[in-house]
Amino acid sequence: MTPAQAARLAASALIAMGAVAQPAAAQDVPAATVEPGAPPAAETLAAPPVPSAPPSLPERLGQAPGTWDLSRDGTNRRCVMTLVLDSGDAGQKLRFPAGCRRALPVLNGVAGWLFVEGNVRFVDRNVRPVLEFTRRPDQRSLVALAEDGNRYSLVPLDIVAMRPAGAAGSPESEPAVAASPNPAPLQAAAPVPAELQPAATASAAPAPGLYALDRFQQRDTCRITLDGTGGGVHIVPGCHDSGLEVFDPVRWRYANGRMTLTAKRGHSIDLVPSGDGRWRREPEVGTAFVLRRVD
CATH class of the missing domain: 2.40.128.10 (Lipocalin)
Structure with a gap:
């Protein structure tokens, strides 16, 4: 065998060894796993926000004034009262008919009200708690346990927190935003078929x-x-x-x-x-x- 033939034979052997080693090296790199049916990340849509229920309980002092109904649970004894922002000798003032003291004797010791830690509190002349209300789970009324073990409910009837932000008489109302210079003309809604219309409210x-x-x-x-x-x-x-x-x-x-x-x-x-x-x-x-x- 001549030197030239030996050189060509060695080159062929090296090429064959490289071809075998290349697939083995490729197996060391794991391929990315794609789960079947999974949508691309760019196509994933966020869930629409859940509309919140209109508030009925105050979150701050200025939302508490208005008409409330106080009752003793398990009885028919109740009193409709008004909480006002006017300052008195013991916190803010509250007003109720004289007969409320007979219906709910606990009111004999109430001289005012406070708004503490997000809740209403009835206090005596020395600003000591008489009824410390907390929110019920339904977020629609307040409840307090008196010293004698009776439980009282305080339900908002017409308070600032229940009124729209721009309602008249609301101290938190803001000026209305000016309309655009060229508002779009109003269009009449399509008439509702007679068979789908509700019965007259007069009935x-x-x-x-x-x-x-x-x-x-x-x-x-x-x-x-x-x-x-x-x-x-x-x-x-x-x-x-x-x-x-x-x-x-x-x-x-x-x-x-x-x-x-x-x-x-x-x-x-x-x-x-x-x-x-x-x-x-x-x-x-x-x-x-x-x-x-x-x-």
């Missing part, structure tokens, strides 16, 4: 006449009469419901599916139909309040 209005008040586990504790549409309210003699007597409704009206009873001092509560001529209080918290039509 759902409460009928004037005699109504009995049902409470918790008690029925017919008191009776009232409703005059003609949007007229007066009269408590029938022989009423055994101190809470209703304290509230002292004098007129009523019906609008937007709700019946509103208004007291002599200006407080009000709303009721919604619950079937069979009954109207229940809304929100349905605290002691039951159901008006039942008496035939």
Whole structure:
């Protein structure tokens, strides 16, 4: 074998060894694993935000003023009161009818209210706590345990926190934003087919006449009469419901599916139909309040 032939033979052997070693080295690098059916990262869409429920409890002092309903759980004893921002000898002032002290004796020791750690607190003349309220899990009412073991519910009826941000009378309302120079013209909505339209609201209005008040586990504790549409309210003699007597409704009206009873001092509560001529209080918290039509 000549030297030239030996050189060509050695070169061929080296080329063959490289071809064998190259696939083996390639096996040392793992390939990226792609899960079947997994969408590309760029196509993953975030879940839409869940709309939050409108607030009904105050988050700060300025949202607490307004009308509240205080009741002792498990009884029909209640009081509709007003919390105001005016400063008194013991925190802010609160106002309620004199009969509330008979219905709820715990109020005999209440001289004012405070807003502490996000909750309402009733205090005595020495600013010592009488009822320290905390939020219920439903975030629609407050609850407090008195020293005598009785539990009390405080339900907002019409307070600043429940009003729209720009509502009149709200201290936190802001100036409206100026409209654009050339607003787009308004377009009328498409008419709703007659078969899909709801029944006239007038048919759902409460009928004037005699109504009995049902409470918790008690029925017919008191009776009232409703005059003609949007007229007066009269408590029938022989009423055994101190809470209703304290509230002292004098007129009523019906609008937007709700019946509103208004007291002599200006407080009000709303009721919604619950079937069979009954109207229940809304929100349905605290002691039951159901008006039942008496035939």
